[in-house]
Amino acid sequence: MSSQRATAFVPGHVTAFFSPHPADDPAVAGSRGAGVTLTDGVTVRVSAAAGAGNDETGSRTIDGEAGSIGAVDDVLAEMGAPAADVAVETDIPIGAGFGVSGAAALGAALAANDALDRGRSENDLVRIAHAAEVGRGTGLGDVVAQARGGVPVRLEPGAPGVGELDGVPATARAEYVTFGELSTEAVLGGDTAALSAAGEDALDRLRADPRLPTLMDAARAFASEADLLVPEVAEAIAAVESAGGDAAMAMLGRTVFALGTGLSDAGYDPEACRIDAAGARLVDERGRE
Amino acid sequence: MSSQRATAFVPGHVTAFFSPHPADDPAVAGSRGAGVTLTDGVTVRVSAAAGAGNDETGSRTIDGEAGSIGAVDDVLAEMGAPAADVAVETDIPIGAGFGVSGAAALGAALAANDALDRGRSENDLVRIAHAAEVGRGTGLGDVVAQARGGVPVRLEPGAPGVGELDGVPATARAEYVTFGELSTEAVLGGDTAALSAAGEDALDRLRADPRLPTLMDAARAFASEADLLVPEVAEAIAAVESAGGDAAMAMLGRTVFALGTGLSDAGYDPEACRIDAAGARLVDERGRE
Numbered sequence: 001m002s003s004q005r006a007t008a009f010v011p012g013h014v015t016a017f018f019s020p021h022p023a024d025d026p027a028v029a030g031s032r033g034a035g036v037t038l039t040d041g042v043t044v045r046v047s048a049a050a051g052a053g054n055d056e057t058g059s060r061t062i063d064g065e066a067g068s069i070g071a072v073d074d075v076l077a078e079m080g081a082p083a084a085d086v087a088v089e090t091d092i093p094i095g096a097g098f099g100v101s102g103a104a105a106l107g108a109a110l111a112a113n114d115a116l117d118r119g120r121s122e123n124d125l126v127r128i129a130h131a132a133e134v135g136r137g138t139g140l141g142d143v144v145a146q147a148r149g150g151v152p153v154r155l156e157p158g159a160p161g162v163g164e165l166d167g168v169p170a171t172a173r174a175e176y177v178t179f180g181e182l183s184t185e186a187v188l189g190g191d192t193a194a195l196s197a198a199g200e201d202a203l204d205r206l207r208a209d210p211r212l213p214t215l216m217d218a219a220r221a222f223a224s225e226a227d228l229l230v231p232e233v234a235e236a237i238a239a240v241e242s243a244g245g246d247a248a249m250a251m252l253g254r255t256v257f258a259l260g261t262g263l264s265d266a267g268y269d270p271e272a273c274r275i276d277a278a279g280a281r282l283v284d285e286r287g288r289e
Numbered sequence: 290m291s292s293q294r295a296t297a298f299v300p301g302h303v304t305a306f307f308s309p310h311p312a313d314d315p316a317v318a319g320s321r322g323a324g325v326t327l328t329d330g331v332t333v334r335v336s337a338a339a340g341a342g343n344d345e346t347g348s349r350t351i352d353g354e355a356g357s358i359g360a361v362d363d364v365l366a367e368m369g370a371p372a373a374d375v376a377v378e379t380d381i382p383i384g385a386g387f388g389v390s391g392a393a394a395l396g397a398a399l400a401a402n403d404a405l406d407r408g409r410s411e412n413d414l415v416r417i418a419h420a421a422e423v424g425r426g427t428g429l430g431d432v433v434a435q436a437r438g439g440v441p442v443r444l445e446p447g448a449p450g451v452g453e454l455d456g457v458p459a460t461a462r463a464e465y466v467t468f469g470e471l472s473t474e475a476v477l478g479g480d481t482a483a484l485s486a487a488g489e490d491a492l493d494r495l496r497a498d499p500r501l502p503t504l505m506d507a508a509r510a511f512a513s514e515a516d517l518l519v520p521e522v523a524e525a526i527a528a529v530e531s532a533g534g535d536a537a538m539a540m541l542g543r544t545v546f547a548l549g550t551g552l553s554d555a556g557y558d559p560e561a562c563r564i565d566a567a568g569a570r571l572v573d574e575r576g577r578e
Binding site: 113114119120122153166171207284 | 399402403406408409410411412414438439442449450453455456457458459460461496498499500566567568570571572573
């Protein structure tokens with residue numbers, strides 16, 4: 001029996017600051033804000049046995065263990081491919097502010113489209129993944145940022161055709177340390193007025209001066225004004241600053257990220273990667289040419 | 290004396306088909322159409338001696354020889370950096386349909402912004418390079434396509450904030466052979482009514498079915514309907530098709546490009562590269578972290 005396979009890589013995305021913009025239409029809902037995409041990310045492999053029925057659900061694994069992500073299931077359903085097998089492998093921790101669920105959803109959309117020859121455009125696939133992520137309440141802006149790569153600035157919320165993006169032109173090494181999870185749903189489900197105001201202030205600052213140091217400074221101000229800073233992260237940011245570096249908190253996670261060797265210089269033992277230049281992409285693992 | 294340097298890489302872009310959309314405002318002018326960006330492209334190095342006066346013009350080289358590109362000079366002038374030294378190195382032939390002038394302009398914008406810490410956003414830099422390219426009459430859609438990477442589809446003409454892009458999600462090996470130059474200015478300066486109609490038809494087909502084989506088929510129909518096919522290219526396309534492959538003409542150049550090993554299989558000795566996933570980007574050559 002023939003089988004179609006495809007693989008996609010989607011960069012991790014640490015949000016520096018944001019303001020939530022809910023809406024009934026998930027393609028219109030989203031967030032304004034900015035962040036950094038990382039060469040550490042999520043690889044999604046989709047394979048589909050030819051002729052498999054659409055009434056059965058394919059296997060779902062995360063790092064080799066049985067497990068599924070809601071937004072991934074919704075993407076597969078939307079693409080008429082629930083029977084496809086989906087294997088998610090992640091370089092980055094789940095629930096810690098790296099946008100794993102958005103990356104998995106977008107990777108599943110790209111890989112399923114290729115494996116099953118669905119003939120959707122890139123914008124369509126981003127829209128499907130964004131809607132799935134918003135519908136599950138697990139993120140608002142990661143998918144469109146991860147599709148673009150680099151240092152995405154979300155000028156207007158929403159999926160392609162609705163939202164609007166810019167970017168801070170930069171390449172740099174990045175480091176991060178994670179102290180644990182923080183629930184996106186809990187924060188976004190609460191009173192978000194102060195958070196929104198802080199997010200809009202931070203975006204105004206970055207638009208006026210689209211440079212990495214301004215992004216990091218605006219991110220620190222946002223975490224403080226939105227009252228989201230947790231003690232371990234605050235301590236790490238202070239330690240990096242004392243060592244002459246530049247760090248901020250990843251929204252929403254108990255995670256600190258730094259540019260260059262900021263965390264190493266401050267005595268931490270961080271993961272290291274780079275700003276990802278490409279954004280989400282299909283990966284050729286079969287040498288098919 | 291201290292010196293600031295930065296390097297950018299911009300992929301080559303072979304246009305498969307297009308319709309020109311002139312306008313008085315160069316940010317509004319542009320083209321609809323689609324093409325393929327290539328991992329073969331243009332590297333631009335900008336360096337500026339601190340304190341150099343703005344009334345002198347810096348050195349300009351192309352592949353190590355003295356030489357300048359109009360759109361690059363215009364970008365440097367717009368960024369207040371005419372005194373910067375600019376070295377362009379290209380993997381791809383000039384004047385043969387790969388968008389070298391657009392790539393050089395966009396690379397100069399990215400590298401000058403970084404070297405001189407100008408603090409412009411990505412959209413601003415793309416807009417500056419697009420306007421310079423349009424102003425020189427050397428291209429209409431390469432810059433925005435090269436900024437995106439992949440297989441860009443130009444739904445609406447113009448710079449970021451005006452135009453609109455989508456993409457065909459695909460990764461593949463690409464091959465090309467060039468038989469010589471074709472003047473963009475001469476074609477765009479003539480009667481473009483038939484060309485425009487053919488370009489719009491091709492775009493409608495690709496939007497209805499955003500797959501690589503459809504892109505190639507629409508490109509062949511465009512070249513024929515717009516009466517742009519030159520004999521050497523027509524012969525190569527036919528040879529690739531006879532060998533079971535998929536090839537088309539690069540607009541505007543005496544160049545044939547093929548997917549996979551199409552040209553090799555047909556007995557040509559092509560250059561080989563891949564579809565570029567990332568689009569224009571800064572390159573870290575100094576290990577600065």
